[in-house]
Amino acid sequence: MMYLYRNMSIFANNILVTGGAGYIGSHVVELLIKNNSKVFIFDNLITGYKKLINKKAKFIRGDIKNLKKLTKIINENNINSIIHLAAYINIKESEKYKKKYYRNNVGGTLNLIKACRGTSVKTVIFSSSCSIYGNIKGPVSEKKTPNPKSYYAFTKYKSEEIIKRYSKKFNFKYGILRYFNVAGASKSGKIGEIEKSHGHLIKNLAIQSTKLKPEVDIFGNNYNTKDGTCVRDYIHVADLAEIHIVALKNIINKKKSLILNCGYGKGYSVKEIIDIFKKIKKNVIVRYQKKRQGDVAQIYANISKLRKTLNWKPKYNNINLILRSAIKWEKKLLQ
Numbered sequence: 001m002m003y004l005y006r007n008m009s010i011f012a013n014n015i016l017v018t019g020g021a022g023y024i025g026s027h028v029v030e031l032l033i034k035n036n037s038k039v040f041i042f043d044n045l046i047t048g049y050k051k052l053i054n055k056k057a058k059f060i061r062g063d064i065k066n067l068k069k070l071t072k073i074i075n076e077n078n079i080n081s082i083i084h085l086a087a088y089i090n091i092k093e094s095e096k097y098k099k100k101y102y103r104n105n106v107g108g109t110l111n112l113i114k115a116c117r118g119t120s121v122k123t124v125i126f127s128s129s130c131s132i133y134g135n136i137k138g139p140v141s142e143k144k145t146p147n148p149k150s151y152y153a154f155t156k157y158k159s160e161e162i163i164k165r166y167s168k169k170f171n172f173k174y175g176i177l178r179y180f181n182v183a184g185a186s187k188s189g190k191i192g193e194i195e196k197s198h199g200h201l202i203k204n205l206a207i208q209s210t211k212l213k214p215e216v217d218i219f220g221n222n223y224n225t226k227d228g229t230c231v232r233d234y235i236h237v238a239d240l241a242e243i244h245i246v247a248l249k250n251i252i253n254k255k256k257s258l259i260l261n262c263g264y265g266k267g268y269s270v271k272e273i274i275d276i277f278k279k280i281k282k283n284v285i286v287r288y289q290k291k292r293q294g295d296v297a298q299i300y301a302n303i304s305k306l307r308k309t310l311n312w313k314p315k316y317n318n319i320n321l322i323l324r325s326a327i328k329w330e331k332k333l334l335q
């Protein structure tokens, strides 16, 4: 009973979720609310959606570049923990609009951290990305020195550095979660990925699944991989959301910062994923396109640290299930 009470009290905390109206953020919020926490969503809705905003959370429309507003929200609401997901995330676009990406992702993160100075914020969880590692053969562990290849990846790496640097100065612990490729939708049927512009393979397949003549693009087929197409580690968004809850509990209880890979430790090539899709949807037309700037050949996670540190096991680590979950959500979006 005592243990239960202690756990409940952790999640009675006031948690600020930047980017909480986005794809992954909305799943994190859904789970935080299930865990009885008081949640404040801070989002400018640039790629977020009103439809994804949890009714039990308090929504504040705002931009992380606005230091004054952030400071006010954190102070007025006695925020203890921040989960920082707000960012621009399109790799291709980041190569073209570097300043825009720097200002939003790096400048925005610095602002958010500055707003924590002298406040009740004790924990910051940051959405980083496997892209900071660059191109790696074999499973990559958290010890690997970052080698970002795209500008987007560079902004994530810089943001990590800011968080680490200020953690001692401003007296907070951090959780840097390096997500691999996120896909699928919540079992609740209420939330999933809406934004189409990010160029995510599984989202694109889900969109195509709703068409009479599905067409799928493969960007590059002469990479140095098992079949020439890019290899990625896909994680179900519901599992990823749960990692946030478990990581937050762990950091609060142990008062120790964490850096964790968030994937399943298995790499699938684009061709392999499309072959699975072809079993679900017939008459798929596959088109080969030029490589996309900033894409690396392969990346998949070593997740020993994730399993060991959090004592956590995935529930949805089945690629068929992930694909079907994304397709089910896409159908729902059409209703």
Ligand SMILES: NC(=O)c1ccc[n+]([C@@H]2O[C@H](COP(=O)([O-])OP(=O)(O)OC[C@H]3O[C@@H](n4cnc5c(N)ncnc54)[C@H](O)[C@@H]3O)[C@@H](O)[C@H]2O)c1
Pocket (backbone or CB within 6 Å): 018, 019, 020, 021, 022, 023, 024, 025, 042, 043, 044, 045, 046, 047, 048, 049, 062, 063, 064, 065, 084, 085, 086, 087, 088, 089, 104, 108, 127, 128, 129, 130, 178, 179, 180, 181, 182, 183, 195
């Ligand atoms: N989707 C993936 O596969 C993946 C992989 C690795 C890392 N990530 C990281 O996860 C986080 C969430 O990504 P997502 O897939 O949910 O994308 P998303 O676009 O759905 O979510 C981003 C959210 O941030 C908001 N936002 C952006 N700039 C903002 C600003 N200046 N002020 C306030 N709000 C702002 C957007 O409106 C949106 O709601 C990002 O930080 C991304 O870099 C995602």
